Amino acid sequence: MSQDLRIVELDVDDPTAVDAAYIIGNEAIATDLPDLPPICRHEHDVRVRLPMPGADRHTFLAYRGEEPAGLVQVDLPVYDNLDKAILDVLVLKQHRRQGVGRALYRHAVDFGLARGRTSVMGFSVITDRDGAPIGSSAPFAAAIGHENKLLDVRRRLDLSTADDVELDRLLAESWPKAAGYRCVQWGNIPPEELIEDLALLDSSFMEETPNGDLDYEPEKIDADRLRRSSAVRAQYGARRYETGIVHEATGRLVAWTAMRVAKTIDWHAWQLITLVHPEHRGHRLGMIAKVVNLRTLRAQEPAVRVIDTFNAEVNAHMIGINEAMGFRAVDRWANWQASVA
Secondary structure (H helix, E strand, O other), X not given: OOOXXXXXXXXXXXXXXHHHHHHHHHHHHHHHOOOOOOOOHXXXXXXXXXXXXXXXXXXXXXXXXXXXXXXEEEEEEOOOOOOEEEEEEEEOHHHOOOOHHHHHHHHHHHHHHOOOOOEEEEEEEEEEOOOOEOOOHHHHHHHOOOEEEEEEXXXXXXXXXXOHHHHHHHHHHHHHHHOOEEEEEEOOOOOHHHHXXXXXXXXXXXXXXXXXXXXXXXXXXXXXXXXXXXXHHHHOOOEXXXXXXXXOOOOEEEEEEEEEEOOOOOOEEEEEEEEEOHHHOOOOHHHXXXXXXXXXXXXXXXXXOEEEEEEEOOOHHHHHHHHHHOOEEEEEEEEEEEEOO
């Protein structure tokens, strides 16, 4: 490591440092993933002061002389997985292969170890859909002793080529299998009468989706935690579109899907979580929720051109739904993990 490299924690009251973190994040995206949107500036500026309640977040900037060279973001879960640290190392292109990434990683590991975090995790793109390498994260991860514990695939729906006739057919074919169920919708703040059921569904995410060889315990999300998380997310300014499905005989929320559009990025959306309670599978509830939610988003967000989503490569059921809707594979991502005890 060059002697002039110094690593300091981001001072949220220093506008120059906050700008540097924003620039590093955006330039890293532009270098490795130019089809993805830039970071929403509003959300960035709020997040540095108001992280999500489930993680103790610390950001460290690396400077070469007075010039920012990279950063590492460290999330320490505070409710579950108390032995874990989740890291994101980003280095500007002109400073790569000069020891900056390794120095940031070592700093973050030592920071985590001092707080009892003996397992570190990360997430990064590794190849395009055909297996051609993207970026330098795979060789970097191998060099620091990380293993890919779960392969994810990013898929994209190009709304300029969305087949509305096919979406109509999917809904028409699905609703007869869903007698006794109805849709409900909301935005950033979940309806209070559904929040207990929503928390139960959210808590089941890690148990109900493929996790490969990842060592990560399911999160225990209760209604209070969900209320606090929703309130913080609302301050980030993103517009959320959420559709749930209620079992009419019991009044319980049994399926749920969500999408979001960043405050300052109107052409792009993320398809987020989709869950169906195990006792209510086989009724096409996942398909219904996702298609209904998609149509709501398109009606409210006419500028959105593309929607991205991630699925574990082995999650055949959800991949089948997404591909039926028109999502197509773009690239492949690794979930890295290593013991640092």
